[in-house]
Amino acid sequence: MAIKVKDQYRTNHLSTEPGGCEVTIIHEGGKTLIYDKVKRPGSYIKGISDVTQGKNGSIIRILIDGEVAWDVRHDDTDPWNTPSIQNAGKKA
Numbered sequence: 906m907a908i909k910v911k912d913q914y915r916t917n918h919l920s921t922e923p924g925g926c927e928v929t930i931i932h933e934g935g936k937t938l939i940y941d942k943v944k945r946p947g948s949y950i951k952g953i954s955d956v957t958q959g960k961n962g963s964i965i966r967i968l969i970d971g972e973v974a975w976d977v978r979h980d981d982t983d984p985w986n987t988p989s990i991q992n993a994g995k996k997a
Contacts, residue, residue, distance in 0.1 A: 907937040919944050926994045929968040932961040946974075946993040951985035969993040 907929070912921045919925075925944040930953070931937045938957065943949045946969055954964060967975040967984050974993060975984040984990055 906935075907939055909939045909941070915940075917949075920949075926969050927971070929971075930957060930964055931966040931968075932957070932963065933965050934962045936961045944994060947985040947991045950990060951983075954984070 915921055920940070920942050922942060925942045926946050928940045928943045928946050928949060929937060930940070930950070938961075940949065940953075950967060957964070963977070964984065965977045966973060967990065969990065970993075974989040975987050980987055
């Protein structure tokens with residue numbers, strides 16, 4: 906079951922303004938959290954990783970705008986350091 910995190914639970918004011926990416930975090934227990942309006946996905950994921958992993962278990966997959974950007978089975982780096990996440994949301 907996916908849970909879309911509401912604006913009232915967001916701590917960065919930029920995450921309540923239109924624009925940015927939709928970031929989906931999937932934890933090993935199956936809990937899925939969806940964050941919209943994320944302007945800097947790499948920084949955002951790094952910032953929430955300790956908090957969400959402590960509550961929900963390890964992150965196993967991350968989607969950016971519906972596309973797999975990181976998967977624990979295939980990527981041996983921290984998710985916020987992968988090029989697909991660092992470059993997400995940047996204008997070409």
